[in-house]
Amino acid sequence: MQTPAPKALIQVHGGGIRQAAVRYGIPEADWLDLSTGINPHGYPAGEVPPAVWARLPEPDDGLEAAAANYYGTGALLPVAGSQAAIQLLPALREGTAxxxxxxxxxxxxxxxxxxxxxxxxxxxxxxxxxxxxxxDVLVLVNPNNPTGQRFDRADLLAWHATLAARGGWLIVDEAFMDVTPEASLAKDAPREGLVVLRSLGKFFGLAGARVGFVIAGEELRARLAARLGPWSLSGPSRWIAARALADLAWQAETRRMLRARGQRLENLLRARGLEPAGGTALFQWCRVADPAGWQDRLGAQGILVRRFDQPGSLRFGLPGQEHEWKCLEQALGASS
Structure with a gap:
């Protein structure tokens, strides 16, 4: 009797532990979620002062100043995660691009x-x-998610110049750039037709705070701000983000830690027969012939990974604690 194909999980993004828990009958608390690419050792937010909860958010609370110092430019607009900008930017482009x-x-x-x-x-x-x-518009994620492909600054600026000369845009999503800030285009803003998106979700591990920035020229930022309206970020999110962006010692130590952990993950996957085809310090991407089968076998052991069907591939985020690394190593050995 032929074994039926595994019932694939529906994954629009990473995450989805609740769906996986129902699918495999494993309690949510027992899962190792490697599907998101979020730093498992995120910034320690601390306790938000009660007054921050009680007041409306204010623009002079230090967030913009901390962000300007971190990104190297004041040409920025805080948004509720880069997703807010991703959804609004197409509406600002007239005609059919x-x-x-x-x-x-x-x-x-x-x-x-x-x-x-x-x-x-x-x-x-x-x-x-x-x-x-x-x-008319070129949209690139740099480093690309999920392949990890990187684009040279000189190439990006040349492509931008070509597009901008005829009124076009280059949009660069730098969600995974924080470990390699020297490769960012943030300091090249503002330039007409150049839009850089940044987020505190991945490197800082603050995905739940929903904090991002649009780095662009004044006119485009004003149009975005008008569509977003007041208080696009909550006060507690602003409070946490300002402290994370200003904590240079934590950032430096986290970059060193993530580079080492990223290399460890690459070595582990290769040792278990999954040759990474690309990646960053926060994730590794492996081409596989049977992505649904791999996801199902790992899911049966309580490990969630991000599956891609075109091309067939898996993205592995970083385990956090030492026992999670051992769990992944054992599961890969059992799934091969």
């Missing part, structure tokens, strides 16, 4: 531009230069 977006990449970019009525042109990492003359 041809928008080049990598596949695979963070899928919310393509979804937002399609839903706004624009034409999305799928690209791979080697076709950008050839496609550029036919594009």
């Amino acid at each position: 041809r928008v080049g977006i990598l596949e695979p990449s963070y899928n919310e970019h393509a979804r937002a531009w399609r839903e706004a009525g624009h034409d999305v042109v799928p690209l791979d990492g080697d076709s950008i230069e050839a496609a550029l003359p036919g594009l």
Whole structure:
């Protein structure tokens, strides 16, 4: 009798522990979630003062100043995670634009531009230069999620110049850039037609605070701010984010730690027969012939990974505690 194919989990993004818990009959508390790429040793937020909860958010609370120092530019707008900007930016582009977006990449970019009525042109990492003359907007995640592909600053600035010369945009989502800040385009803003998105969700491990920044020219930031309205960030989120962005010692130590942990994950996967095809300090990406089968076998052992079907691949985030590393090592051995 032929064994039925595993029932694949529905994954629009990473996460989804509740769905996985129901699917496999494993309590939520017993799962190891490696599907998100979030730093498992995030910034220690501490206790928010009661007064912060009681007042409306205020723009002169130190957040913008801390962000300007961290990103190297004051041309920024706080938003409720970069997702807020991803959803709004297509509405600011008049007419029907041809928008080049990598596949695979963070899928919310393509979804937002399609839903706004624009034409999305799928690209791979080697076709950008050839496609550029036919594009109005180029959207890149750098480093790319999930492949880990990196784009050179000189190439990005050259592509931006080509697009901007005819009124086009280059949008660079730097959600995973914080470990390598020297490669960021943030300090190159503001430039007409250049938009850089940053977030505190991954490196700082503050995904639940929903804090991000749009780094762009004044006119575009003003248009975004008008659509967002007042108080786009909660007071407690602003309070936590300001402290995280100003804590240089924590940032330096975390970069060293994540580089070491990223290398450890790469070595572990390779030792268990999963050769990483790319990655960052926060995740590794492996091409596999049977992604649903791999996800199912790991899920049966209480480990959730991010699955991609085109191309067939898995993304592994970092385990946190030592027993979680051992759990992953054992599960990979049993799943091979």
